[in-house]
Amino acid sequence: MLARLARLWHRRAVPEPTSHPFEAELSVVGSSPFLWCRQRRERPSLYSTLASKSLERLKANHPGRVRSTIAAAERILRHEFNLLGSGPFVPADADRPARGPEGYVPIDWYLDPVRGLRFPQGVPHKTWNLYEMRPANADIKYPWELARCQHWVTLGQAFQLTGEDRFAREVANELDDFVESNPIGLGVNWTCTMDVGLRAVSWTIALELVRNSSALDDAFWAGAYTALYAHGLSIRNNLENTYEVTSNHFLSNLVGLQFLAAVFADLPEGAAWNAFARAALEQEMTVQVLPDGADYESSIPYHRLVTELLLGSARLGDHQGAPMSARYRARLRDMVKYLAAVTRPDGLIPQVGDADDGRLHVFDGYGTASPQDGRHLFGPARAMFDEPGWLALAGESGGWEAAWWGFDERMPAPSPLPPVEPIGHLFPHAGVAVTRSAAGHYLIATNGVVGTNGFGNHKHNDQLSFEYHHAGIPLIVDPGSYVYTSDPDMRNRFRGTLSHNTVCVDGIEQNELRPGMLFRVFEMSNAEHTRFEDRADAAEYVGRHHGYERLSEPVSHERTFRLQKPSGTLVIVDRLTGRGAHDFRWHFHLAPGIAAERGDETTLSLTGRGGRWRFVLPVGLQVSIERAAYSPSYGIELPCVAIDLSLRATLDGDQCFEFAISL
Numbered sequence: 001m002l003a004r005l006a007r008l009w010h011r012r013a014v015p016e017p018t019s020h021p022f023e024a025e026l027s028v029v030g031s032s033p034f035l036w037c038r039q040r041r042e043r044p045s046l047y048s049t050l051a052s053k054s055l056e057r058l059k060a061n062h063p064g065r066v067r068s069t070i071a072a073a074e075r076i077l078r079h080e081f082n083l084l085g086s087g088p089f090v091p092a093d094a095d096r097p098a099r100g101p102e103g104y105v106p107i108d109w110y111l112d113p114v115r116g117l118r119f120p121q122g123v124p125h126k127t128w129n130l131y132e133m134r135p136a137n138a139d140i141k142y143p144w145e146l147a148r149c150q151h152w153v154t155l156g157q158a159f160q161l162t163g164e165d166r167f168a169r170e171v172a173n174e175l176d177d178f179v180e181s182n183p184i185g186l187g188v189n190w191t192c193t194m195d196v197g198l199r200a201v202s203w204t205i206a207l208e209l210v211r212n213s214s215a216l217d218d219a220f221w222a223g224a225y226t227a228l229y230a231h232g233l234s235i236r237n238n239l240e241n242t243y244e245v246t247s248n249h250f251l252s253n254l255v256g257l258q259f260l261a262a263v264f265a266d267l268p269e270g271a272a273w274n275a276f277a278r279a280a281l282e283q284e285m286t287v288q289v290l291p292d293g294a295d296y297e298s299s300i301p302y303h304r305l306v307t308e309l310l311l312g313s314a315r316l317g318d319h320q321g322a323p324m325s326a327r328y329r330a331r332l333r334d335m336v337k338y339l340a341a342v343t344r345p346d347g348l349i350p351q352v353g354d355a356d357d358g359r360l361h362v363f364d365g366y367g368t369a370s371p372q373d374g375r376h377l378f379g380p381a382r383a384m385f386d387e388p389g390w391l392a393l394a395g396e397s398g399g400w401e402a403a404w405w406g407f408d409e410r411m412p413a414p415s416p417l418p419p420v421e422p423i424g425h426l427f428p429h430a431g432v433a434v435t436r437s438a439a440g441h442y443l444i445a446t447n448g449v450v451g452t453n454g455f456g457n458h459k460h461n462d463q464l465s466f467e468y469h470h471a472g473i474p475l476i477v478d479p480g481s482y483v484y485t486s487d488p489d490m491r492n493r494f495r496g497t498l499s500h501n502t503v504c505v506d507g508i509e510q511n512e513l514r515p516g517m518l519f520r521v522f523e524m525s526n527a528e529h530t531r532f533e534d535r536a537d538a539a540e541y542v543g544r545h546h547g548y549e550r551l552s553e554p555v556s557h558e559r560t561f562r563l564q565k566p567s568g569t570l571v572i573v574d575r576l577t578g579r580g581a582h583d584f585r586w587h588f589h590l591a592p593g594i595a596a597e598r599g600d601e602t603t604l605s606l607t608g609r610g611g612r613w614r615f616v617l618p619v620g621l622q623v624s625i626e627r628a629a630y631s632p633s634y635g636i637e638l639p640c641v642a643i644d645l646s647l648r649a650t651l652d653g654d655q656c657f658e659f660a661i662s663l
Contacts, residue, residue, distance in 0.1 A: 020226055021229065021230070021233060022225065022226045022229040022230070023226075025229070025264075025267050025268065025269055026267070028267070028268060029266065029267060029268075033221075033222035033225070033226065034218045034221075034222055036225070037218065037221035037222055037224075037225055038218070038221075040221075040225065040263070041211040041212075041221065044208050044211070045208070045262045045263055045265065045320075046204060046205055046208050046259070046262060046263075046316070046319070047315050047316060047318075047319040047405055047406035048153075048205045048208070048209065048361070048363075048404050048405070048406065049208050049209065049406075050160065050403065050404070050406075050408065054403060054408040054409070055160060055161075057403075057408060058399075058400065058403045058408065059161065061399060061400075061413065062399065062400045065364060065397070065400045066161055068365065068368070069154060069157050069158060069161060069364075069366075070158050070161060070162060072151075072154050072158075072365075072366045072367055072368065073154050073155050073157070073158030073167055075367065076151045076154060076155055076170065076366075077166065077167070077170055078090070079091065079092065079105065079107060081113075081146060081151070081367065082367050083113075083142060083145045083146060084139075084141055084142060084145055084356075084357060084633075084634045084635040085114075085633065085634060085635025085636035086113045086114050086142065086635065087113075089111075089113040091107050091108040091109070091111045091113065091146065092105050092106070092107070092108060093105075093106040093107060093108040093109075093181065094108075096180075096181070100173065102169070104173045104177070106177045106180075106181065107146070107174065107177055107178075107181075109143055109146060109147055109177075109178060109181050109182055109187075109189060110143050110181075110187070110188065110189075111142065111143060111146075112138040112139050112140075112142045112143070112486075113142060114139065114142065114486075114635065115136065115137065115138055115139070115486075117134075117135040117136055117138035118135065118138075119133075119134060119135065119138060119140070119143055119187075119188045120133060120135075120187075120188075121181070121186075121187050122183075122186055122187060123186065123187060123188070124185060124186060125185050125186065125187070125190040125191045125238070126185075128188065128191040130485065131485075137486050137487065138486065139483065139484075139485065139486035139635075140188060140485065141356065141484065141634070143188055143189060144188070144189065144192060144195045145357075147178070147182070147189040147195060147199060148195055148198045148199050148202060149174070149178070149199050149202040149203060149206070150198070150202050150359060150361065150362050150366070151202075151362075151366055151367075152171055152174070152202045152203065152205075152206035153202055153205050153206055153209070153361050153362060153363065153366075154362070154366040155167045155168075155170050155171050155206060155210070156168075156171065156205060156206040156207075156208075156209025156210050157209065157363070157404070159209060159210050159213060160209055165213050165214060165215035167210070168210035168213030168215055168216055169213075169215050169216075171206050171207070171210050172215070172216055172220050172224075175203070175220075175223075175224055175227065176223070179223075179227050184227075184230045184234065185234065190234065192240075192249070193234070193235055193238045193239060193240050193249070193252075193253050194240060194248070194249040194252040194253065195252075196231055196234055196235055196238075196253075196256065197235055197252040197253045197254075197255060197256025197257065198252055198256060198358075198359075198360070199231065199256075200228065200231040200232070200235065200256040200257075200259060200260050201255065201256055201259045201312075201360060201361055202361065203224075203227075203228050203231070204228065204259045204260060204262070204263050205259075205361060207224055207225075207228070208263075225263075228260065228263065229260075229264065229269075231256070231260060232257060232260040232261075232264065232269065232270075232273055233269075235253050235256055235257050235260070236257060236273060236276070239253050240253055241253075241280075244455060245452050245453050245455045245457075246284060246287060246288065247288070247297060247452060247457060248288075248295075248297065248302055248305055248306050248309065248358070250280075250284065251281070251284055251288065251306060251309045251310070252309060254277045254280050254281050254284070254313075255277070255281070255309045255310075255312055255313050255360065257273045257274075257276070257277040258273070258274060258277040258278065258281070258313055258316060259316065260273060261273040261274030261277060262274070262316060262320065265320075277313075278313075278317070278322075278324070281310070281313050281324070281328070282324065282325055282327075282328055285310065285327070285328045285331050285332070286327075286331070288306065289306070289310075289331050289334075289335060290427075290429035290430055291429050292334065292338065292427040292428060292429045292430055293331065293333075293334030293335045293336075293337055293338040293427070293430075294335070294338050294427055294429060294430030294432065295307070295335070296451050296452055296453065297353070297354075297451045297452045297457060297458040297459070298352075298353050298430075298431070298448055298449075298450065298451030298452070298456070298458060298459035298460075299352065299353025299354045299355065299451070299458040299459070299460075300339075300342055300349050300350055300351070300352040300353060300432075301349060301351065301352075301353065301354065301355035301356070301357075301358075301371075301372075302353065302354060302355070302358070302458050303335070303338065303339060304339060304349060304374040304377070305358040305359065305360070306335070307332075307335045307336060307339055307377060308359060308360040308377055309360050310328075310332050310335065311332060311335075311336070311377060311380065311381060311384070312360045312361070314328065314329060314332055314384065315380065315384065315405055315406065318384070319406055333385050333387075336377065336378070336381040336385070336387075336390070338427060338430070339374055339377065340378065340389075340390060340393055340423075341423045341425055341427070341434050341436075342432065342434050342444060343374065343375075343393055343420075343436075344436075344442055344467075344469060344474070345420070345436060345440040345442050345469055345472040346469075346472060346474070347373060347375050347393070347395060348370065348372040348373055348374075348632075349372055349373075349374045350444050350467045350477070350478055351372070351477070351478045351479070351480040351481065351631065351632065352432070352444070352446055352460070352462065352467075352478055353451075353458050353459055353460050353462070353481070354457075354458035354459075354460070354481045354495070355371070355372075355480060355481050355631075355633060355634060356481075356484070356634045357371035357633050357634045363376070363400070363401055363404040363405075364376060364397050364400055364401055364404075365397075370632070370633070371632075371633035371634070372632050372633055375393060375394055375395050375397065375398075376394075376397060376401045377401075378390040378391070378393040378394035378395075378398060379391075379394040379397065379398030379399060379400070379401040379402035379405075379407070379411065380401060380402045380405035380407055382394060382398065382402070382411075383402050383405070383407035383410040383411060384407070389421050391412070391417065391418065392417045392418045392419060392420045392421070393420060395417065396417075398411065399411045399412075399413075419438065420436070422436055422437050422438050423435065423436045424436075424534030424539045425534070426529060426532035426541065428529055430448055431446060431447045431448020431449060431527055431529075432444060432445070432446055432447075432448065433445045433447075433529075433532055433539075433541035433543075433561070435534065435539035435563050435565075437563075437565045437568070439471060439565070439566070439568065440469065440470075440471045440472030440473075441469065441470055441471065441563060441565065441568035442467075442468065442469035442472075443466060443467070443468050443469075443539070443561060443563045443570060444466060444467045445464065445465070445466045445541050445543065445559075445561050446462045446463070446464070446465050446466070447463050447464050447527045447528075447529065447543040447544075447545060448463075448527055449523065449526075449527060450511055450521045450522070450523040450525075454523055455519075455520065455521075456511070456519075456520055456521025456522065456523070457519040457520065457521075458519070459495075459511070459521045460478075460481070460494075460495040460496075460500065461495060461496055461497040461500060461509050461510045461511055461513065461521070462478065462500040462501075462502065463497075463502060463510045463511075463525050463527055463543075463545040463547060463557075464502045464503075464543055464545060464557060464559040465478065465500035465501045465502040466501050466502075466561060466572075467501070468570055468661065470568045470570075470611070470613060470661070470663075471568060471611075473591075473608075473609050473611055474591035474594075475590065475591055475594055475606060475613065475661065476501055476588055476589060476590060476591065476661075477589055477590070477591045477630060478500065478501070478589070479494055479499045479500070479589050479628070479629065479630055479631060480494060480630060480631030480632060480633075481494050481495060481631060481634070482494045482629070482631040482634070482635070482636075482637060483634065483635060484518060484519075485518060488515065488516070488518055491518050492513055492515055492518070494631065495513070495521075496509060496513060497509050497510050498585065498587060499587065499589070500587060500589070501587060501588050501589055502557075502559075502586075502587065503557060503559075503574055503576070503584055503585065503586045503587075504584070504585045504586075504587070505548040505551065505555050505557070505576070505582055505583070505584060506548070506551055506555075506582055506583050507583065507585075508547075508548065508550075508551065509524075509547070510524065510525045510545060510547035510548070511523055511524045511525050511547060512524050524546075524547045524550060525545040525546055525547030526545065526546045526547075527543065527544070527545045528543065528544050528545070529541075529542075529543050530542040530543060530544055530558070536565070537564065537565060537566065538562055538563060538564045538565055539561075539562075539563045539565065540560065540561065540562045540563075541560070541561045542558065542559070542560045542561075543558070543559060544556060544557065544558040544559075545557055548578075551578075551582075553578060553579050553580035553582070554578055554579075555576055555577065555578035555582060555651065556576070556577045556578065557574065557575075557576055558574070558575040558576075558577070559572065559573065559574050559575070560572065560573040560575075567662065567663070568662075568663070569660065569661065569662040569663075570660065570661045570662075571658065571659070571660045572658070572659040572660070573656055573657070573658045573659075574586075574656065574657045574658075574659075575654055575655075575656050576651060576654070576655050576656075576657070577651070577653065577654050577655075578651045579651055579652060579653075580650065580651060581648065581649070581650045581651075582648075582649065582650075582651060583646070583647075583648055584646065584647045584648075584649060585644065585645070585646045586621070586643075586644070586645040586646075586657075586659075587642060587643070587644055587645075588615075588642060588643040588644075588645075589628060589630070589640070589642045590606065590628075590640055590641050590642060590643065591608075591630065591640065592630050592638045592639065592640045593608045593609055593640075594606055594607070594608040594609070594640070594641070595607050595608055595641060596615070596625045596641055596643055597625070598623065598625070599614075601619065602616060602617045602618070602619055603615065603616055603617070604617065604623070604625075604643065606661070611663075612663075613661055613662065613663060614660075614661070614662055614663070615643075615659070615660075615661050616659065616660045616661075616662075617645065617659060618657040618658060618659070620647060621645040621646065621647050621657075622645065622646045622647065623643070623644075623645055624643075624644045624645075624646070625641055625642075625643055625644075626641065626642050626643075626644055627639065627641060627642075628640050628641055628642035
């Protein structure tokens, strides 16, 4: 195993080292691979390793989740995956034969299962160019997602829950398979350091969970930790902090390095990784997280990912007896508060901005949980920060999730959950105003700057757009983001103004989008908040943006949202200010399962999920009810309908248009 891994070390036009870097590092401390690996297995270093007492309590308290976790692991044994909207698929590598007494079938780590296309192998990561080298319009996110190996954690949990070696052997087989198919530094699965970092987290957790398996010999462990050490060198030498801005990619690099540092803590390189990662994470907490606790990329799904990354880092520090700074922890707490505030009555997060379903690690519902669900964070966050109010948001899975984060002792026994607390708050830096009432009425309005320090990589043109639920039923929703590089036209359509619940003037974007720049938005709107009030009877937000003032005859847009808390009635008033003739177009994206039909000239009827609502419009608008699509997560389109309203009008100062939705 060691000899083969040495041959698979990054192939360069220079002589290979006489020994693998891991062996050289071990020689510094006077150890050998077999000896070091035995010692490592005797001293677990991660928070996800449960004591036997905690494991037994977990099995007693969550029998349903035990069964579903084992069922997920069984599917993984059959190499059945469902990633990023792919639908079920089995990525068998036809170029490599089955091997071993169990007939293990190698995985195709290069497959886009949606389009049936394979990415080329053997390309040095430094020379990779997606648009020049990919086959047709293949989506690189599919091989990247599979190669994060986040399913290994499920295999490790299944081994812990059953004691059956077959789950541990699958980890061993897949590790050997991956190393064979993806030599260090070669191929698409080394081109994005974010994915290398997240894969490192998966490997560190899974290897520790299966460390007591009698089916894995010394040769396996030496090879496994040799490969894992190579991940650390790859991350450290290819950090994603050399672009114009840092983002969740760099955070994933750092957290991956921190997990690796925990594993290799007794080696000089491990100590250096730990010092670097922790210092950089402390810095990035102030760079990437806004003063009101929101991730600066202008996306709630990415906020969920960044919160998980930084929460995992803090938890690892606590577990090691080396907590992150008080400043870091205070800002992290604000991040969880923001996530708690924007959570919808149904427990999901609104699709504001981009979404690609990213996770740090998956301890519950692998392959079946909704990527739109962020509740897995509230269990461990509640335990870390002693916030009882987050227990209700965590739901029934709170105790299960918290236990795998090492918080079994701090979680209360399963019991009826308290009601979710109402919220009414403006997050001025994020550009988000949210209200959630005790009756399940919910409104979130967006009006923010172009994020990521003006780069706008995950920002949508959603100024003065909104999502609205009545009595817990989603009626009007953000459309989501669907896909990235595989379909540029759809990418720009889903992030454009005309797809959001706002008004578009003369067909121009609120902020400039350039069709070929799929991860850039150019600030034009200069959003501002005029007023936010949260009273017992109603919540009201007034905002303005200036994106249409670059027209030859400028127009400014001010919108007032008023949610009446007892009834759930929503009133929207658009104030358009300017001069000259303009084309105005309003868009209202209905949730899947909600239908619309015409009433009289100023009334629409919304129906679905056992309810009926009245949508009152201004006089004189042209009404069109169109087929549309809603994307709850990456790669998925669900059919829905949208209401498009249009008017050609001449402004001479202010003109107001009022809409209302009520029972």
